[in-house]
Amino acid sequence: RSQTYALGSPVTIQMRIENKGTVPCKRDVGALPNEIYVTDPSGLVVWSSDACQTDAKPQIVVMKPGAAFGNTQVWNGMNSGRDCTSAAADAAAGEYTAMGRNDTVEANGVSFVIQ
DSSP: OOOOEETTOOOOEEEEEEEOSSSOEEEEOOOTTTTEEEEEETTTTTEEEETTTTOOOOOOEEOOOOEEEEEEEEEOOOOBBTSSSOEEEESSSSEEEEEEEEEEOOOEEEEEEOO
């Protein structure tokens, strides 16, 4: 069953990057390659943590096997798309999917409902 949030309530979304390999690896865990975003049922991005992103500094870390890095964002329930030029509007009630990516690696989405 999907998590349900009240219309207009903030939604906390967490993403975890983990080295599941057997050797250390380098990953950029800075703000630019990490993105948490929300899509509507049609797949349209309605919000992105990268919208209006100004912190493009790399943050390269060496992750040992089993090491993890977490990223938490709070979506305020406003539609803003992936850019800073879209007019923000309240998200409508319905089902949404939270997605995450680190550079080119995409995470599995998690569905939730706003009502």
